[in-house]
Amino acid sequence: MKYVVGHKNPDTDSVVSAYCLAEFLGDGYKAARAGEPNKETQFVFKYSKAEMPELVDASKADAFVLVDHNGDCQIPKDVDRDRIEMIVDHHKLEGLSLNSPISIRIEPVGSTSTLVAKMYSKNNIEISKEVAALLLSGIISDTLKMTSPTTTSADKETAKELATKARINIDELASEMFKIKSDLTGMSISKVVGSDYKNFQMGKNKVGFGVFETVDPKPAIKKKKEIIAALTDLKNKEEVNLIFFGIVDIIKTITYLVILSKDEAEVAEKGYGGKTEDNILKLTGIVSRKKEMIPLLEKALT
Numbered sequence: 648m649k650y651v652v653g654h655k656n657p658d659t660d661s662v663v664s665a666y667c668l669a670e671f672l673g674d675g676y677k678a679a680r681a682g683e684p685n686k687e688t689q690f691v692f693k694y695s696k697a698e699m700p701e702l703v704d705a706s707k708a709d710a711f712v713l714v715d716h717n718g719d720c721q722i723p724k725d726v727d728r729d730r731i732e733m734i735v736d737h738h739k740l741e742g743l744s745l746n747s748p749i750s751i752r753i754e755p756v757g758s759t760s761t762l763v764a765k766m767y768s769k770n771n772i773e774i775s776k777e778v779a780a781l782l783l784s785g786i787i788s789d790t791l792k793m794t795s796p797t798t799t800s801a802d803k804e805t806a807k808e809l810a811t812k813a814r815i816n817i818d819e820l821a822s823e824m825f826k827i828k829s830d831l832t833g834m835s836i837s838k839v840v841g842s843d844y845k846n847f848q849m850g851k852n853k854v855g856f857g858v859f860e861t862v863d864p865k866p867a868i869k870k871k872k873e874i875i876a877a878l879t880d881l882k883n884k885e886e887v888n889l890i891f892f893g894i895v896d897i898i899k900t901i902t903y904l905v906i907l908s909k910d911e912a913e914v915a916e917k918g919y920g921g922k923t924e925d926n927i928l929k930l931t932g933i934v935s936r937k938k939e940m941i942p943l944l945e946k947a948l949t
């Protein structure tokens with residue numbers, strides 16, 4: 648059996664693209680997830696009437712197809728680098744060192760779901776209603792309903808086609824997804840901080856960066872003290888040199904970056920401009936970790 652699996656701390660795009668690519672590849676391929684699915688991901692699987700992929704167990708698979716990531720820091724635990732046979736992704740190439748040639752498809756589009764949809768249509772494989780609904784959810788989630796600066800015309804066109812196929816109203820689905828994404832009830836602060844969290848290697852520095860996308864940033868900002876405590880723990884656990892957490896207001900397109908210490912403040916102010924006040928640096932007009940937050944930070948660090 649071969650696993651199709653997304654990155655650690657899985658988001659919606661990484662779980663749905665694993666599911667839909669496994670369906671596309673067919674016999675012998677099985678979708679998996681590299682961690683607990685977040686509330687939004689659970690919702691879209693229920694909504695699409697599809698079964699949530701199982702938790703990856705690296706010892707069970709002969710080979711791996713990686714989706715929605717390619718960097719060493721993001722690969723699920725125990726995945727043997729020699730058994731990776733394919734990568735389908737939309738992140739910058741991190742320079743993974745492998746022992747044999749493999750098939751790699753990376754394109755600068757807004758979601759891995761867009762790429763998987765393209766693979767279906769290029770090979771004239773009929774997309775089922777459930778796959779269409781899942782891929783549409785992946786696009787909506789990663790591109791914030793096609794508003795994030797990562798959005799391309801391919802994402803917009805694909806979303807439209809998938810919505811028609813699955814008979815879904817994009818605005819209605821997106822508004823439900825965003826409401827669920829924003830809901831803090833029943834979530835511990837360490838879960839809020841760690842659920843959409845990634846590590847990045849920036850020169851000599853290992854940098855942790857979590858985001859929480861919400862339609863209303865106020866409840867999260869109110870928990871700033873607890874967030875700072877959770878970030879302190881996470882910084883130790885992940886053994887990173889710097890750690891950041893962005894509360895992203897996806898309606899007003901403002902990120903409230905929680906600043907842990909002087910070290911983080913210095914780098915963040917250099918990268919983004921502005922001045923930290925009460926442990927918050929306000930990033931106006933910035934919503935994308937991949938296209939905005941990370942590149943600016945990387946520049947400041949090198």
Ligand SMILES: [Mn+2]
Pocket residue numbers: 660661715737757758759789
């Ligand atoms: Mn993605």
